[in-house]
Amino acid sequence: MRTGALPGLLFALVLAGSGFVLAGCGDREALTIYSGRTENLVGPLLEQFAEETGTAIDVRYGDTADLALLLAEEGDRTPADVFFGQSPGAAAFLDKEGLLRSLPQEVLDLVDERFHAADGHWVGVSGRQRVLVYNKDMVAEADLPDSVFDLTAPEYRGRVGLAPSNGSFQDFITAMRSLEGEGRAEAWLRAMADNDSPTYANNNAIVEAVGRGEVPMGLVNHYYNERFLAEDPSLPSRNHTLADGDVGTLVIPSNVSVLEGTDQPEAAEEFVRFLLTEEAQRYFAEETFEYPLVDGVPPVGDLPPLDALRPPDYLPEQLADLEGTARLIAESGLD
16 A cells, blocks of 8 residues: 555554455455454455455455555555545545545435535435433432533533544534534534543443443443443443534534445445345444434334434535644543
């Protein structure tokens, strides 16, 4: 892989992600997928695609934002054919860089227009809602807040876990910047830092900490706690959905796109279509507890239907400023 002048820290972060090749047919060149979705979540699904289609795939796993920045650095020299991202912010960033190609309209039409790029350069494949996970043995449901902006109050000092480096948290902050204004987003971040909010590496770590009583609550995507409860229903962690329209109820689509410079457009598009089949959508519902985005596949368990959610309205293109949000978070004192 050529990296040009990619900063050393970012290069190290990306190389820390794993990659593997699944054999396909004959000497056919592997389809290279840069995946911001983790291997434990989507690895079986990617393996299924390789086996069913006979397509050899080479997968590089890493942080969604890091991979997006790497793709921007590599430009038309990238070996990647497909970008499978955790969040729309990264895809919108790559779109602004001119690195994504258009998808067929019939593919885009498989999901609601809220969940694909207006210019057709990426499409959502599963949905995740932002929630407040809490320990029911430590917090009474009646005492839970209505808004993320309530969490800066003194009574929440040291009690709200955050994952500042997580892609979905960064999308949440970028949405806050767009919907509420730069000043209010900056003030919220600084107030959370001043309130001694504990920080964690990722959503899994927050849910684990809440479950064992290390911290009473934390901001995460809904499906993490659903997965933990499916494995151990005795856990005291529960999801709390904030008030309708609050930025803390943001619905974030994971997404897939095809790189402009791919020399395997047919295979890349086949992978996109595969992720939107009923089979793959049921995988997201039943194995990862995310929201399917294709009509006819319901969410599992007690999750309300996708169209019953009342998140704030936003355009995914509004989430493109990855670097501005990363800078704001770094300057806030959260680490």
